[in-house]
Amino acid sequence: MDLKDKVCVVTGAAQGLGRSFVEILLRNGAKVALIDVNKSLGDELKSTLDQEYGRDRTEFYTADVSSEEDFKGVLEKIVGTFGRIDILCNNAGIINEKHWEKTIAINLGGVVRGTYLALEHMKKENSGNGGVIVNISSMAGLGPLPMAPIYTATKHGVVGFSRAMAAVSKLANYGVRINVLCPWFVKTSLLSVMSSEEHIGSFFPLKGIADTMLENHGCLEADVVAKAFLVLVKDESKNGDVLMIDPEGAAFVSFPERGKNMPSTPVSLE
Numbered sequence: 001m002d003l004k005d006k007v008c009v010v011t012g013a014a015q016g017l018g019r020s021f022v023e024i025l026l027r028n029g030a031k032v033a034l035i036d037v038n039k040s041l042g043d044e045l046k047s048t049l050d051q052e053y054g055r056d057r058t059e060f061y062t063a064d065v066s067s068e069e070d071f072k073g074v075l076e077k078i079v080g081t082f083g084r085i086d087i088l089c090n091n092a093g094i095i096n097e098k099h100w101e102k103t104i105a106i107n108l109g110g111v112v113r114g115t116y117l118a119l120e121h122m123k124k125e126n127s128g129n130g131g132v133i134v135n136i137s138s139m140a141g142l143g144p145l146p147m148a149p150i151y152t153a154t155k156h157g158v159v160g161f162s163r164a165m166a167a168v169s170k171l172a173n174y175g176v177r178i179n180v181l182c183p184w185f186v187k188t189s190l191l192s193v194m195s196s197e198e199h200i201g202s203f204f205p206l207k208g209i210a211d212t213m214l215e216n217h218g219c220l221e222a223d224v225v226a227k228a229f230l231v232l233v234k235d236e237s238k239n240g241d242v243l244m245i246d247p248e249g250a251a252f253v254s255f256p257e258r259g260k261n262m263p264s265t266p267v268s269l270e
């Protein structure tokens with residue numbers, strides 16, 4: 001997929017991974033609508049990007065992805081301004097085990113809502129141009145992050161939802177590919193809250209686990225993760241695919257399927 005003048009939407013775009021995704025899209029010639037709940041950081045980033053890429057390449061919108069009204073309204077404004085949506089990255093996410101309903105509403109609810117709302121603008125049967133949606137999960141979407149069971153559940157949910165929606169999109173000929181990115185720990189502000197009682201609540205006594213995992217395996221830079229994101233955007237053969245990335249490298253994940261990739265330890269039911 002050639003990104004020149006493609007219209008992209010990135011949620012949670014004001015900092016961290018979202019910001020890296022915005023920048024790699026801009027460097028590849030796309031226009032980007034940034035969505036974030038943090039208005040001051042978003043405005044600040046917009047003016048930095050204006051200087052580097054020009055004012056007409058980006059727009060910043062304040063919205064909370066867990067609000068149907070906010071998210072729907074902002075996508076309508078984006079289509080009003082840019083004319084269409086070609087690429088969506090549902091990236092906004094938090095870790096908060098104490099306020100776990102909020103974590104589910106943002107991490108999983110925001111991805112579901114963003115995917116459904118954007119498809120209305122993107123799918124070919126609605127006169128959209130097709131395109132690609134990349135949903136940001138985590139290595140916690142493939143295995144447990146010990147002191148964050150709710151975060152783990154939401155990220156597993158993102159993987160399952162996205163794979164199922166990719167199958168729907170293919171069967172219904174939406175013309176929209178839907179893929180998932182699962183990064184290991186990345187140096188962002190999200191990582192810094194993982195040892196705070198406000199965020200991990202009753203699991204606070206386990207806070208050392210994250211530090212040990214980081215000491216043993218290291219941490220990714222956001223710009224490296226952005227390169228993996230770009231693979232999922234550009235490679236038109238990828239739909240329903242899950243790409244994991246850790247400090248050792250990136251690899252597509254194989255899931256059990258009837259007849260192949262089955263778990264290797266058979267169990268007798270006699």
Ligand SMILES: NC(=O)c1ccc[n+]([C@@H]2O[C@H](COP(=O)([O-])OP(=O)(O)OC[C@H]3O[C@@H](n4cnc5c(N)ncnc54)[C@H](O)[C@@H]3O)[C@@H](O)[C@H]2O)c1
Pocket residue numbers: 011012013014015016017018035036037038041063064065066091092093094106136137138139182183184185186187188189190191
């Ligand atoms: N940092 C990591 O180690 C890591 C690893 C794997 C996956 N991820 C995932 O990557 C994504 C981005 O994380 P990050 O590390 O860049 O975090 P971050 O905290 O640096 O940035 C997240 C951004 O999302 C915004 N946001 C939060 N709630 C929002 C909402 N309701 N509506 C709109 N915007 C909202 C925040 O204001 C912030 O700008 C998340 O989904 C996270 O789960 C992060």
